Amino acid sequence: xxxxxxxxxxxxxxxxxxxxxxxxxxxxxxxxxxxxxxxxxxxxxxxxxxxxxxxxxxxxxxxxxxxxxxxxxxxxxxxxxxxxxxxxxxxxxxxxxxxxxxxxxxxxxxxxxx
Amino acid sequence: xxxxxxxxxxxxxxxxxxxxxxxxxxxxxxxxxxxxxxxxxxxxxxxxxxxxxxxxxxxxxxxxxxxxxxxxxxxxxxxxxxxxxxxxxxxxxxxxxxxxxxxxxxxxxxxxx
Numbered sequence: 001x002x003x004x005x006x007x008x009x010x011x012x013x014x015x016x017x018x019x020x021x022x023x024x025x026x027x028x029x030x031x032x033x034x035x036x037x038x039x040x041x042x043x044x045x046x047x048x049x050x051x052x053x054x055x056x057x058x059x060x061x062x063x064x065x066x067x068x069x070x071x072x073x074x075x076x077x078x079x080x081x082x083x084x085x086x087x088x089x090x091x092x093x094x095x096x097x098x099x100x101x102x103x104x105x106x107x108x109x110x111x112x113x114x
Numbered sequence: 115x116x117x118x119x120x121x122x123x124x125x126x127x128x129x130x131x132x133x134x135x136x137x138x139x140x141x142x143x144x145x146x147x148x149x150x151x152x153x154x155x156x157x158x159x160x161x162x163x164x165x166x167x168x169x170x171x172x173x174x175x176x177x178x179x180x181x182x183x184x185x186x187x188x189x190x191x192x193x194x195x196x197x198x199x200x201x202x203x204x205x206x207x208x209x210x211x212x213x214x215x216x217x218x219x220x221x222x223x224x225x226x227x
Contacts, residue, residue, distance in 0.1 A: 032214055043118070043207050043218040044158070051214050090157065094216075102148075102216055104157045 002027045002095045006105035013081045015114045021076040023091030023105055031093040033074040034102070035065055038088045050074060061085070081112045116142040116212045120219035127198055127226055135193045135222045137208030143188035144210040152205040164191040198226040
């Protein structure tokens with residue numbers, strides 16, 4: 001079965017510190033990987049994606065993510081967190097063999113404190 | 115990217131009534147749109163895939179007769195919650211795919227009293 005795990009329900013970080021939001025996946029084949037952010041009562045905003053190529057991908061608002069095939073991980077990172085980064089973050093994969101449907105992780109709440 | 119709008123953003127209805135939610139792709143002709151449901155503090159669950167000019171494909175466990183989907187044009191898909199009940203209260207989000215990426219609408223908060 002295809003699955004995405006975000007092991008942390010919540011991540012707390014001080015403003016200015018680096019942040020990491022973890023994501024691991026279990027899919028067959030080579031998936032496409034995505035990160036989305038959701039603010040309260042809003043839809044999802046696309047942050048970044050990995051399709052192929054360089055394992056380190058850069059996205060919106062200073063976020064980046066590193067694809068690690070051997071560990072089947074796609075952790076989201078940012079060198080210096082902002083209070084405005086506080087939101088709900090979803091990792092998602094689109095397996096090649098699952099009818100092209102996005103599979104979402106459970107989400108991780110990021111709280112950045114000043 | 116792609117710009118996706120939804121209307122209404124919030125709706126409150128009485129139990130037993132039907133509610134229609136519109137999803138529009140404003141700058142892209144979408145042959146396929148996706149409808150998701152999100153419960154508080156939970157992830158998105160795919161309900162159905164809406165195909166322009168044909169019947170929607172529903173995920174397992176989603177009642178076709180309760181959640182009617184119509185994708186009449188390349189820019190509009192509608193989700194009608196028929197005979198709504200309090201347990202249908204949720205956040206409904208539509209999405210379009212453009213290339214590798216998928217873009218989401220702002221969501222519709224449905225509250226059934």
